[in-house]
Amino acid sequence: MLRDIAYSLISAGYKIPKSVEEKIGRFSYQIYLAALLKKLRINCVLDVGANIGYFAENIRKLGYKGQILSFEPHPEIFPILQKNFKDDTLWRGYDLGLGSEDALATFNLNTYSELSSFLVPNASMPKTVNSCEVKIKALDSLLDDILTLVPEPRIFLKMDTQGYDIEVVKGASKCIDKILCLQSEISVRANYINIPSYLDALRYYESLGFEVADLFAAFRNPEGYVTEYDCLMVRSKT
Known part of the structure; x- marks a missing residue:
């Protein structure tokens, strides 16, 4: 390559x-x-931390034609996402975050919307400019919606939540067997307070039956060191 x-x-x-x-x-x-x-014959992509829909638009360009469900809790960004998926009948969005349970949570809004998070940024990151309460749902509570759209889902779970990915997966215990592949942004150097380390994240995903397919550098610091990887993992024996 x-x-x-x-x-x-x-x-x-x-x-x-x-x-x-x-x-x-x-x-x-x-x-x-x-x-x-x-x-993997993926027919359902869960785009968690969608922002304005960059990832969904990209996989459409790559030839993916199946169902896309995008999740974005940022109140100022979701309306832009809506405009971007309005003409795509197999792409819909939810103005909420995903987590381990249904709840309300404080969402920290950053100057750079892509860096907004349920976690607090550390001193090396751009500062939070505001915060708001947003809805969080467990993926399990949306399973009926997914099955209505895709009766036999083969799910790719893409996560870009700035440190909240593991909580998303914890909320998917009832449908984890339908997730054949996942992408998680794993942190080598902590950009947020209490963010799980890449080793802890990998151990957790492996405990659920996933194995690493590949790692791609998502972000580097000014010294050139990788701070985050996009980690692609596939369910064993899929």
Whole structure:
């Protein structure tokens, strides 16, 4: 793959601009993801932490034609998401977060909406500018909705919740067997207070029967060190 070629060039002493390396990495990820969705015959994508719908729009461009359910609790961002999915009959959205139980929770709004979280950012992150109470639901409580839309779901669970991914999975105990693949943003260096470490996250997902398929750098600090990975995991023996 292009990513492997780039690493070979770097090892041979060639200097590749960081912007080019990042583009190669994203392209490699997209090609791999498209092949994985097809291989696993995924027919239902749960887009948790959807923001305005970047991920959903991207997988449509990659050729995915099945059902998409997007979840976004940010009150200012969800209306933009609605506009983006209004013409796609197999894409719908929910203005709530997912977690381990049905509840109300404080959502910390960041200047950069993608960094808003149920967790509090640490000193190295852009500061929270406001907060609000939002609804959280357990995925299990939405199972009937999913089964109505997709009677025999083969689910890909994509999570980008800024540290809340494990709580999302904890709320899916009754439907975990229907999740064939998941993507979780795992933290190597803590950007939020009390965020689970990447090792704890991997151990938890593995305890549920998932194994690592691949890791892609999601964010690097100014020194070039990876702070977060997008971790793709597949249910064993799918």
